Amino acid sequence: MRNHRAAELAVQRARYEADRAERAFTNVDPDNRLVARSLESRGETKLAQLADAEAALATAQVTTAPAPEQNALRALAADLPRLRDSPTTSHRDRKRLLRSLIADITLLPAVDDDSVRIGVRWHTGATDELTALRHGPGRTPAGALELVRRYGATHTSEQLAERLNATGLLAGKGKPFTAGAVARVRDAYKIWAPRTVAIQDGEVSVKHTAAQLGIPASAVYNWLVKGQVSARRAPGGRWCIPGTPQRRRSTGTKSPSRSASSRPTSLPTGTPDRTRLTMTITADRVMTW
Numbered sequence: 385m386r387n388h389r390a391a392e393l394a395v396q397r398a399r400y401e402a403d404r405a406e407r408a409f410t411n412v413d414p415d416n417r418l419v420a421r422s423l424e425s426r427g428e429t430k431l432a433q434l435a436d437a438e439a440a441l442a443t444a445q446v447t448t449a450p451a452p453e454q455n456a457l458r459a460l461a462a463d464l465p466r467l468r469d470s471p472t473t474s475h476r477d478r479k480r481l482l483r484s485l486i487a488d489i490t491l492l493p494a495v496d497d498d499s500v501r502i503g504v505r506w507h508t509g510a511t512d513e514l515t516a517l518r519h520g521p522g523r524t525p526a527g528a529l530e531l532v533r534r535y536g537a538t539h540t541s542e543q544l545a546e547r548l549n550a551t552g553l554l555a556g557k558g559k560p561f562t563a564g565a566v567a568r569v570r571d572a573y574k575i576w577a578p579r580t581v582a583i584q585d586g587e588v589s590v591k592h593t594a595a596q597l598g599i600p601a602s603a604v605y606n607w608l609v610k611g612q613v614s615a616r617r618a619p620g621g622r623w624c625i626p627g628t629p630q631r632r633r634s635t636g637t638k639s640p641s642r643s644a645s646s647r648p649t650s651l652p653t654g655t656p657d658r659t660r661l662t663m664t665i666t667a668d669r670v671m672t673w
Contacts, residue, residue, distance in 0.1 A: 391441040398437040402430040523556040524569055532566065536575040541566040587616070587624040 405427040412420045452460070464485075468478055485506060492501035492513070502514040517525065528548055535544060541563040548561040555565045570577065590608070594601040607613040608623055616624045 388441075388444045391437070391444040395434070395437040395441050398430070398434040402427070402434045405430040517558075524572075525553060525556075527551075528553040528555070528561070529569065529573065532569050532575055533573070536570065536577065538578055540577060541570070584624065587626055590623050590625070593625055
């Protein structure tokens with residue numbers, strides 16, 4: 385089929401060049417014999433190329449394999465899924481297979497934002513319409529979002545992922561739900577996790593840490609995000625910092641008030657795996673974890 389089409393295009397191009405050379409020879413001034421002789425020679429060359437192209441087209445038409453019988457075509461159509469999914473079929477052959485069957489595809493307006501309508505026109509002239517879910521960021525199915533909202537306040541992200549997968553619902557990209565995927569849905573739609581006792585023995589919260597240090601809680605969150613303070617993330621997303629803050633005061637020295645001069649002037653220099661952090665608040669007050 386491809387060789388046949390290429391031979392037809394070659395004949396069309398050679399015929400155009402031959403016609404162009406003939407028009408140039410017809411319009412030349414007969415008194416200008418040198419130019420006329422040159423154009424005549426050029427026209428003969430183009431005619432020879434046209435004859436060669438027509439001979440190549442005739443050869444391609446003779447060697448083209450005949451169309452298979454109707455029963456063979458039906459058997460091949462029934463075997464197309466296995467042929468496409470075969471590991472020996474390359475991606476290039478799969479694309480050629482689709483092009484030989486489908487004339488064009490049209491995206492149609494959908495009734496909602498979570499689905500898309502696809503119009504398919506086959507080479508036979510038949511048409512079909514398909515409806516598919518629209519996958520991608522922020523495209524959590526409505527059923528999954530409803531379930532997360534219903535049980536979000538009483539179930540952890542791990543429990544919700546198990547429930548969603550048990551019902552056969554998929555995430556926005558068509559994959560099974562995980563605890564992380566459920567957590568991202570919570571963050572996107574402001575669905576809070578159950579308020580459980582996340583703080584264990586030997587741990588302190590961000591609010592308590594900020595109060596003990598006399599600094600804003602945002603500074604502690606900044607350290608946690610950068611990994612400068614070792615901490616644990618509870619199932620509900622709450623930060624739990626190991627160690628109990630203890631205030632040490634110098635003997636015989638009165639502790640100064642919490643003012644701008646008593647706040648830390650630099651970020652801690654620890655690493656993510658550091659379990660102890662020492663920060664000098666003032667010359668006579670030290671906080672150790």
